[in-house]
Amino acid sequence: MTAVIVGLLICLVLSAAVMALVAIPAHRQGREILTARGERVVVKVRETTDNATSRASGAVTHATSTRRQGPPSDRKAS
Numbered sequence: 532m533t534a535v536i537v538g539l540l541i542c543l544v545l546s547a548a549v550m551a552l553v554a555i556p557a558h559r560q561g562r563e564i565l566t567a568r569g570e571r572v573v574v575k576v577r578e579t580t581d582n583a584t585s586r587a588s589g590a591v592t593h594a595t596s597t598r599r600q601g602p603p604s605d606r607k608a609s
Contacts, residue, residue: 554564565573 557564
């Protein structure tokens with residue numbers, strides 16, 4: 532199992548190095564790295580991530596506030 536994990540880590544490092552060797556010089560020269568379709572995918576993923584983040588944040592805030600107050604039966608009548 533250790534050999535598999537080490538192999539995957541080596542592949543990850545090699546792929547990051549290849550991407551850096553290709554993408555960084557292209558970016559410095561002002562060339563587009565992604566195609567128009569790739570740009571649309573990135574925009575869609577960012578929008579989806581933003582929506583999911585805001586929904587999760589709202590859910591956590593709601594859960595935290597209701598937990599602090601406790602269930603309705605535990606609250607004392609004023």
